[in-house]
Amino acid sequence: MAARNRRRPAARRRREQRRKAGLIGGVGGLVLLAVYWQVIWPYLVGGLALAGAALGGWWLWRTDRLVRRRDHQWRQQEALEAGRRSLTEVDAMSGGEFEDFVVELCRRDGCAEVRRVGGSHDDGADVRGRLPDGRSMVVQCKRYAPKRRIPSHEVRDLLGARVHFKADVAVFVTTTYFTGPAERTAVQNGVIAVHRDHLGSWNNGASLLSLSRVNGAGQGDRRHRARRKQTYE
Structure with missing residues (x-):
């Protein structure tokens, strides 16, 4: 019992010594930090900046x-929904719905920044x-x-x-066809003329750029126009 009582003060002394040593070390660290702050602060700030940049880069x-x-x-879903539509369904759309439909097809083909701008003061543009x-x-x-037919003045x-x-x-x-003069105006001036037949191909998966290679073509001759007239009138 006496030996145990002698060990308790010794243990307390060791704890006190460790406490004092820790306090002295902390004070010494603060003193060193204050003395060498002008030297080390750029490294601390640089390290924090690098860590912040790394975290920001990972987040981005x-x-x-x-x-x-x-x-x-989203593009895949838009493509699936666009591809399910028939030209009969397109014919039943309103003007605004048709513009949205064209926006969907453009986005499906990888066009960027596509937005509908049509309205009463659209300056001749519906989509950009x-x-x-x-x-x-x-x-x-x-x-x-x-x-109906698209006249040349609209082109x-x-x-x-x-x-x-x-x-x-x-x-x-357009969901219809161009008149002969309108088709010539489009082709001669580099306008990509997407008439009804080309719209069907575009809706079924052909890209917009591929339609530019057959620009305005495919409307047929007088016999085809007469047949279309009989079909739709």
Whole structure:
């Protein structure tokens, strides 16, 4: 019992010594920090900045991955929904719905910054955006009954919109066909003329850029026009 009582004061002394040593070490560290602060603070700030930059870069990378994944899923869903529509369903759309439909097809093909701008003061443009190759585009959408025809002055209005918006490419999308003069005006001035047959191909998976290679073609001759007239009237 006496030996145990002698060990207790010794243990307390050791704890006190460790406490004092820790206090002295802490005070010494603060003194050293104060003395050498001018030397070490740039390294501390730099280290914190690097750590913050690394954390910010990781967060941006992760956010970009999530955004890209969601955008890919959204494009796939838009493509599926667009591909299910028939031209009969397109004919039943309102003008605004048809413009939204064209926006969906453009986005499906990888066009960027695509937005609907149609309205009472649209300056001849219903949709604007950028093609997958980066060129800016302006789009005019006309949901007309199949028996109607696009006259040349409407194509000229789109040419004016291309100049107004300083766009690289003009696209005319319609649910009907172009008159002969309108088709020539489009082809001669580099307007991508998407008539009813091309719209069906676009809806079924053909890309917008692939339609530019057959620009305005496929409307047929006089016999085809007479047959279409009998069909839709």
